[in-house]
Amino acid sequence: MEVFCKNYSHQFLTFDAGFKTTIPKEPVVNQFELFNQVILILNVFDREIFEPLQGSIKFLDETNPGTVNYLGNGRYQMELSVGKNHELEILVPNYEPYIFTFDLSSAILFNEFERDVELEPSKTQFEINIADMETDEAINEVEIVITNLEKNETIVKKVRKDENGKFIVDLRAGDKYEIDVNGPKGYAFYNTKVDMSDTENKKLDVKLKPLKAKTKLVLNDITFETNSADLNTSSYEELDRVIKLLIDNPEIKIEISAHSDNVGSDAYNLKLSSKRAQSVVDYLISGQLPLERLIAKGYGESMPVASNDTEENRAKNRRVELKIIDVNENENPQENE
Known part of the structure; x- marks a missing residue:
């Protein structure tokens, strides 16, 4: 037996009417409640390093927005109306916007749900040009070590050359990095810090001293x-x-x-x-x-x-x-x- 009401949850009941001995003298009563709200908990993480993220969640259906509470450690709790297909926009600075869809328009049996959401960090292509300080000729045989000072993440082999021979790396927007350039034998090392919160900061010219x-x-x-x-x-x-x-x-x-x-x-x-x-x-x-x-x-x-x-x-x-x-x-x- 299915019991339901528009914009409320569903209830499925099993009832055995095949009495083999005696018929009950009193009516069989089965009490239950239908609910029109559910609780959804979203765990929001960084897709690459799985750190919890704090930002904001916006209901795209402005006619019936739900309520959102931040519980800490990347956990968000909200109440959603049954009978609707909800769309939420998750916004965290320096991460790509994420549209989360949660369909409550079909048969709903439970009043609590939990889901994980992984956000993609926004990245900027960063160009590194390395040359001899005296001759200005390009130096290609180098080791580039890039350390994310915000995330304690080190990138070595992910630096690549483009078709023009320039070194290209994708760096997270908003983070601070330390860049170490170790030249070939006969050249000094180079070390500097770059701040990717500066949207114009997309290039580094390195001159190595012989x-x-x-x-x-x-x-x-x-x-x-x-x-x-x-x-x-x-x-x-x-x-x-x-x-x-x-x-x-x-x-x-x-x-x-x-x-x-x-x-x-x-x-x-x-x-x-x-x-x-x-x-x-x-x-x-x-x-x-x-x-x-x-x-x-x-x-x-x-x-x-x-x-x-x-x-x-x-x-x-x-x-x-x-x-x-x-x-x-x-x-x-x-x-x-």
Whole structure:
């Protein structure tokens, strides 16, 4: 037996009227309720990394919108009317819009449902051009490592070349990335950060420095404890790049140069910068680099790259540089092992 009412749920009953012994004296009563609302829970996730997402859900049928409550952790609860085919638009910043359809116009037996929805992240094609800093000729034999700083996701092999030989990668809109370019032997590494919340940010031109005598590289994110030569752990990532560079290019000898701003006396800044340069060299030695390829030197405030009139400029002067002081073209990598 089927019991139903327009815009209400259905109820199916089974009734055995084939009495084999005695007929009941009292009527057989079966009580039940029909309902005109159901509860739907949607679990909204990132399709690629399955993280829960928070955004908004809009009912496309404005004549009879339902109610939506966000429960946290990507879970949304809503009440929907029975007897309708519901269309909902799920919107999350930096993800493709998603239309979710839930048909309650046929026979409805239950008053609670749960469904999973996976959203596709919006992506932008990002172009990377890599060339020799001196000749401007394209360099193709490179390793590009791209790390999503928001999702802790690393992309290495997904970078591809287009028909013009340019490196192309699809990056998530709105996320921040760190890009490492490791050139072939004889070139310095390159590191930078890009913010894909900038809709105009679709291209990066990288100029790699050839490793020659007197070449200087400013090392990024090398920081120390205040008034101390102790390296902050955030410096290790950049210094590990230096270790790899020196291992891949055993013919070069370098100086680690530490510089300061003009806060404090000349003597104090010279002494502190010398200690900081030595701390960097000590870290490089811990990476199995031979001491004879490394020189530590502090310059204090004697070689500013900007005036010390603002905090921003003083920060530019507080820096650590790598300077190539010798290139032994006859160096045999096997002798260095």
